Amino acid sequence: QKEVEQNSGPLSVPEGAIASLNCTYSDRGSQSFFWYRQYSGKSPELIMSIYSNGDKEDGRFTAQLNKASQYVSLLIRDSQPSDSATYLCAVERGYGGSQGNLIFGKGTKLSVKP
Amino acid sequence: SQTIHQWPATLVQPVGSPLSLECTVEGTSNPNLYWYRQAAGRGLQLLFYSVGIGQISSEVPQNLSASRPQDRQFILSSKKLLLSDSGFYLCAWSRSSRGFGPGTRLTVL
Numbered sequence: 139q140k141e142v143e144q145n146s147g148p149l150s151v152p153e154g155a156i157a158s159l160n161c162t163y164s165d166r167g168s169q170s171f172f173w174y175r176q177y178s179g180k181s182p183e184l185i186m187s188i189y190s191n192g193d194k195e196d197g198r199f200t201a202q203l204n205k206a207s208q209y210v211s212l213l214i215r216d217s218q219p220s221d222s223a224t225y226l227c228a229v230e231r232g233y234g235g236s237q238g239n240l241i242f243g244k245g246t247k248l249s250v251k252p
Numbered sequence: 253s254q255t256i257h258q259w260p261a262t263l264v265q266p267v268g269s270p271l272s273l274e275c276t277v278e279g280t281s282n283p284n285l286y287w288y289r290q291a292a293g294r295g296l297q298l299l300f301y302s303v304g305i306g307q308i309s310s311e312v313p314q315n316l317s318a319s320r321p322q323d324r325q326f327i328l329s330s331k332k333l334l335l336s337d338s339g340f341y342l343c344a345w346s347r348s349s350r351g352f353g354p355g356t357r358l359t360v361l
Contacts, residue, residue: 172350174352179357180354180355181342181352181353181354181355182296182342182352183351183352184349184350184351187350226295226296239286239298239301239311240286240298240344240346240350241298242288242295242296243295244294244295245295
């Protein structure tokens with residue numbers, strides 16, 4: 139089983155809709171979870187972090203975490219064409235000497251159509 | 253605020269040539285530093301991480317090496333590049349927050 143899995147997409151949504159991005163992980167000891175946005179040819183930028191079960195909202199973005207199901211998601215409300223990018227889910231390792239290192243999924247490509 | 257610098261931004265090198273990529277961090281002290289590689293069509297792969305000066309841990313066996321000669325400097329090296337070393341190399345840091353540098357796009361021909 140891969141450590142962090144994401145649907146590669148592409149996920150296409152119309153402008154103004156809600157985009158839903160999902161991620162599952164295998165390390166039950168993980169306590170910290172991150173969402174990064176990566177525009178083509180650019181480095182990833184951190185948009186959300188979440189550490190506790192439940193929802194965390196920041197502007198148009200909402201991260202959701204369910205540790206029992208080993209599932210984390212990102213909702214983007216009122217999607218804009220500028221949100222078109224690849225979204226990377228990252229999970230912090232919770233074991234051994236590599237504790238604290240981030241393991242990334244391959245990313246979901248989001249396309250927001252005007 | 254914290255800033256990461258990486259250079260060069262792009263690099264084209266022949267197979268068998270040496271490599272040196274540099275990363276420096278500003279605005280923080282004693283960060284954890286990381287080298288990631290993103291190959292075409294693949295995810296971000298953690299190559300090395302460092303928790304302090306002279307302390308390097310390798311995640312995957314390969315012909316690359318890393319060094320941390322100063323607290324805020326992290327270097328990725330190779331004695332002889334392979335075609336498979338092509339990719340987008342990213343330096344990252346973590347302490348109170350996390351971030352990536354702008355990256356170096358390496359093409360090995």
